[in-house]
Amino acid sequence: MEKLGGYRLVALLGAGGMGRVHLARAASGRLVAVKTVHEHLAADQRFRERFRREAAAARSVAGPFTAAVLAADPEAVRPWLATEFCTGPTLGEAVAALGPLPSGELAALGAALAEAIAAVHAAGLVHRDLKPSNIVVTRDGPMVIDFGIARTAAEESLTDSGEVVGSPGFIAPELLTGTGEPGPAVDVFALGALLAYAATGRPPFGTGPVHQVLYRTMHGPADLDGLAETLGARDGAAGWRELLGSCLSQEPGERPTVAEVLAACAAWTEGDPWWEREAVSGLIRRREEEVAALVANAPETTATVTATATTATATATEPADTRADEPADAVPAPRDATVPRLPAPTAPLVPGGGATVVSGGRGASRRRFLRWGGAALAGGAAVGTVAWLSSLTGRDGEDADAGASGTPGPYARGRALWTRDIGEALPMRYGEALYLRAGDGLTRLDPRTGVVAWSHPVDGDITDVVLGDELVHVLSNRLSFSTEIAALDAATGVAKWSADPMVNNPRRPLELRGAGPTVAVDGNRSALVVAEDVLCVVTYASYSTAWERRTNRESPWRAYGYDPRTGAALWFHQGARAEVAALRRTDDRIAVAARTVSATPATPAAPGGNDDGSGTDGPLTVLRAADGTLEREIPGGAAYPESYLGSRGVRHYATGGRLKAVDLATRRTRWTRDLSEGETDDTTITPTATAGLVHTATYDTTKALDADTGRTRWSRAGTGLPLVVAGGLVYGRGRAPEDAETAGRRPDWGLHARDAATGDLVWAAETGEASAVVVGAGGGAAGTGPGLVHVASGGVLTTYAAPELS
Template identity: 35%
Template sequence: MPTPLTHDDPYALGGYRLLARLGSGGMGAVYLARSATGRTAALKTMHAHIATDPAVRTRFRLEVDAARVIGPVHGARVFDADPLAETPWMATEYVLGPPLDEAVSTAGPLPEAAVRALGALLCAALAQLHASDVVHRDLKPSNVMITAEGPKVIDFGIARALGDDRLTRTGTAAGTPAFMSPEQATGLEHTPAGDVFALAGVLTYAATGHGPFGSGAHADLMYRVRHAEPDLTGVPPALLPVLTRCLDKDPARRPTTDELAALLRPGQDGFAGHLPEPLLTEIARRVGGVWHPAPQRLPAPPEHALAATLPSSGQAPPSSPSGPSRRRLLALGGGSVLGVAAAGAGAWAWLGRQDPTAPKPPAGPASSTAPARDLLWQEPVSYADPLVPPAPLTPDGLLLVGEYGVKGLDPATGAAKWADPSVYFMRRTATDGTKIYAVDYTLDEAEPLRVATVDPATGKINAPFGVLKDLRAILYGTQLLCATADAVYLVGGRGTHTRDGFGKDQSWFLVKVDTRSGGRLWEVPLPARPDASPHLHFLSARAVGKHLVLVQQSAEREPRLVVHDALTGRALWDKPLQSPQPVLNRAHLAVDDRHVYPSAGELVALGLADGKPVWRFAGQTPTARFGPPAVKDGVVYAVEENRGMVALDAANGTLRWAEKARTVTAEDLAVPPAVGISYVYAYDGASSALVAADLRTGAPGRPLKAARARYFADPAAKRLIAIGGEYVAAYPLA
């Protein structure tokens, strides 16, 4: 449980305010943290004195990747991370439940039905890792969190790709001796069969309260793991043959995760239905406790308190002398009801709708306080790659969201029409407004890069219409940039596959593919990347008429605005996007048929053909800064620091209107305005709302109570779509 912050703990990291300590060790510390929107997270950091070791820093990055691969269902959802920061950090969902070792010490060994359900769900978690060629290597009771919806696997500090021994030398053992496999204890390759061995140890502990090889000195434990028979005393008789087979010293004789799940045969009830009442009570206590004040250096922001929605004790009120009812416990512990909604990816929306203690916006017109009905719907989505700004795509009324698994949503209701059943790390999708395109993905290094359409009714990838035989499908850095009715633009590479970014022997190309014939229309070489560089070649792209407009980044991550002749691929001009703003703030593209409007702090129009300035807007002061612009119907919209929204004539930069002065912080300049039907919207951090201005006059409209996110207008559905790293939501569009 949380403990107070120490005097030398940082105050904030990555936009998260640190509230308390959750744990610490030789590698780093884990904090309870909260974002400005009310999202509660577990924020893991690495000690600065070891972050200078490249191998340790690489291991941290691999841990982030593995946590993202396992996804939010079987693991803690990754909200954000920066492995390259001076103090590397990763923010994940704060899992509302105890680790398995604390669950067993609190409620005793689990009943057989619960052990079977636990095992089957952990098999699914490991199968998802193994499908991406990742092994956990440190599965143990303290790394399995128990929630009312199911277990979550955490701590991927020594997880790695199959066959990758760069961070663990052959002949050495990494892991926890009491739960490692014999081959791992000997320093040999740890395969998925090793994770199955560890899983059997975890299930033995869950059923009996002790591990299969006891406790003691590391050397003794490793000897028993390699040579002794497991101690299965107390294991239910029906589970004995199953666990015995999993604990076989020979990896070849152990079942696969699919076979083990079938052998466990869990019941039909939900996971919580198998858990004992004391454990459900503990889960409910932790749900309430996430908002319960604790002695700490920095208290939780009062605007995010839940005093009116949870009892002051942080526990559910008893419905009988024996404790809270099972239904009440599930309401408190279930991730989809309150657990995730209040403390996970959806905290911003849940608080925005139901928090009666939130402060009111500053005094203003009577309409300045938006009613709770503003939020129309909200859906969780898979992680969206922070290097590629997400965008809603609406062919045939579909909203495409997600990065590791694409969802097709109805923008009017949020109902899922389909979800991509495959979880592939670098899949890219694009649309021309009518068809959806995908760069197909395979785990086979020998397979060529394939381009296909996606069935909008089912989300399934159709047979490829283009096969680029000299480009590899599995390379990190493959991107599908954008599409038109005639062509798709992509990045493809040649060379040996690596799992850690780019390879020094790889060569990369910007390619145009004909959507009718599948033929390659042109190919332009791209700069080489240093070995293991994680920085993609392009951050955003737009094809407009005869021009392909790109935000390209160097190996050092510095962005440049580059325009190519879309017919020949020839580079027409290239300018640096120099600005003190973060890289991703500069990645937004605003383009019309004559100009491109860069996102680099100033408000300027550059000619598409030659990159020369056509006009420049000075603003109220010579040093005025602007957020990324948006352009629609001959008008350019942007947010000016300490002024608000401005609207300019796209042809000559003449000011049409300006919002009445309001406080605009640097954080409010991160994303472009969203241009709707009658109003243009921009986020105002001071009032925690979307302010609206009439498109023609700039007159203020009714603000929307909403969270900080990137917003897009969908006029056909009359929805204002919010895209966050792990969620999509909708508000009414006017």
């Protein structure tokens, strides 16, 4: 293996504009991180002088929550610097995995970070680049790393005029405007931003293009609205708002001192330290096992192994404006990096002679690795300066697959089984059948081959379809402005019966029969549900626009009950003057959610669809399915149409700029959280939980939330709507997994399937921008065979074999 100053290089962790970062081993067997500088930069004497001064400055920092520089050689052909190595997630990874911190845990974090900053300032330095990826959460607490841009005032002459050092969202305004000295208040500002991020799960100045984040930073104020949601509506939340608001003040003189922040946080700390609790220590253990496997798999003859952990990879491409003086561990890994998914550590280590690792590609046990690595991982003095792998990117709270670039772990490539032109039709699956719903007809296909089984044309527009084992019910608005129901044999497509509820229904009151144009009688919209023994059609008029509210204000909704097998009319019920927002049913009840005449709703979804009820202020009317009689009317209940008499369980909604978990039996909110910037308009949430998680998606971000608390468990950028959860996987549009050039582009490359529990990429197919995704059984007798994924994109339907979790 290659050596530098007595350190044997084990594996390449990352590379960027300044140089490379290696995992290395000292003669004692201790693991260290070694930064090496590119030779072309080392040829610049001014750069070499700066490197010399910064290495000396960093060695003067000493504290229980700060990193330590072990050795450096600024005069070498390739200048290098060795630092202590630790294992653990970055703060960004921990918050993404475990969600925002409650008050006591946040206070423990704040006290530790304040103590670390105090140690930096005691050495006459200012860190100037505090951010989530520069905080490593270890067994011994959160460690502040990377002093590559810390400076004393005397060294400012070495900084180019007009240069800004720091990270968007955490850099103080005075560094952006150049109006103030980079004193201790700079780090207080960054500390406030860090704690706000840990408390809410989002940066206090938002996300998006850098220039927008910097503009919000300079003009404020910080976004602290989520504090009450996380910390509780008690005095503690108000105290945190006051403390963090003062830390994030635009004026340096108005910010508290580090000692004042430390005192406040120490007073609010409760219970055991956050990093000692099982949820966090579990993440740390996983990192330790990954490091053990990394070392055990490292070849003895080369130091150019590029490696990563299962859940943390180097992702971001090197930005175009990367400066030569940026620290090596704040830059991305090379684009051609190979990123294997490491095996579970199992192989033993051979002791003696510097603890040489047995070659052979097997892992090392965590217990043996810790004993071999000594204090580097387990000792009380174990601190580090390399945020485990993902910190090399300089990106916070973003995983490899979520980032704009980088190489994902191993995943399966989707292989198309068949394709078919479908125009604007949308696929639907039910049991062994695949259907295409177009505006003017319904078609059944063989899901394995795409062969047409039957097709049913409609004289008008299909408004709703309910699929079943034996019958398929199709609701359509005909060109004559009447609504028609057709019951089709599911196997053959032959019509079993049809009915026009507005004209021919004998249960409708006599005064309404033949009363002028049918559109004036029953409105121009309709929805359909089928319970066990009743089919219910609801007709209504639209109140979505001001003009419609004026012209349709006298139009009530009406419900018609039919026998689903024969079409016999069973009952009629007339409701209020309102638009129907949603229609739900159980075997014995039907619930109609109404938007009142005076409401000004958002554009409504189809009443038979998965409407979240947003924009409704009307009642929820519960009818008995057997006879259509009114059982109960729930004032304001239309917001949660699934919550009616007899309902059980919890359902999740994205409404009014918030995510909510609602107990259906009591209609009480179990938890709620504000949507992050960019989520409000298009966020979708899965109604029910899968393995304790609910999943949300926007145009380009997918998240998993703890179903009990609403805390974020994982988040992936670059993948988003449409959102489908099936077979333990989350499907959504995504960018090309391996193409570094897709940074910031639309997620229109194809379809991603991710492990619903971890967010890891499992499968991907180049489909183009998917408009609909349907996952179902393989088809054939009893749906045997592997599952299938049907993707509609650009007027073409493509079917793939569905991936499976290993």
